[in-house]
Amino acid sequence: MAEKTIFKKIIDGEIKADVVYEDELCLAFHDVSPQAPIHVLLIPKKEIVNVAGFDDSDSQLAGHLLLTVNKVAEKLGITNGYRVVANCGVEGGQSVDHLHLHILAGRQLTWPPG
Numbered sequence: 001m002a003e004k005t006i007f008k009k010i011i012d013g014e015i016k017a018d019v020v021y022e023d024e025l026c027l028a029f030h031d032v033s034p035q036a037p038i039h040v041l042l043i044p045k046k047e048i049v050n051v052a053g054f055d056d057s058d059s060q061l062a063g064h065l066l067l068t069v070n071k072v073a074e075k076l077g078i079t080n081g082y083r084v085v086a087n088c089g090v091e092g093g094q095s096v097d098h099l100h101l102h103i104l105a106g107r108q109l110t111w112p113p114g
């Protein structure tokens, strides 16, 4: 059996996280290495490797995740905009193989990303 990712361990309660939102389908917690004053990760509880790992049966979950981004932003009091990032695969810069949406806010973000 493949080794659990760090995010699966968080879902299973084996590793602590600073949780900001949870429902039956997903979990949001502060990133341990924040790249902005607010940097939260939103993950599905279902084990999906990344956006490329979605299949047609995940359409409801994919929509739920995007709708939840805004709920989390409201909960965190973000009023001046935010960025949502999903790093996908090697060239996307993904380091944890469990789908996660970065929610970044609290400073002026620049474009393009590195």
Ligand code: AMP
Pocket (backbone or CB within 6 Å): 006, 015, 017, 029, 030, 031, 032, 033, 034, 041, 086, 087, 093, 094, 095, 096, 097
């Ligand atoms: P990515 O590089 O897109 O795969 O993002 C993985 C993110 O997970 C990075 O921003 C890490 O700082 C973050 N991270 C890794 N381990 C933990 C953890 N135990 N709790 C919270 N965030 C984590």
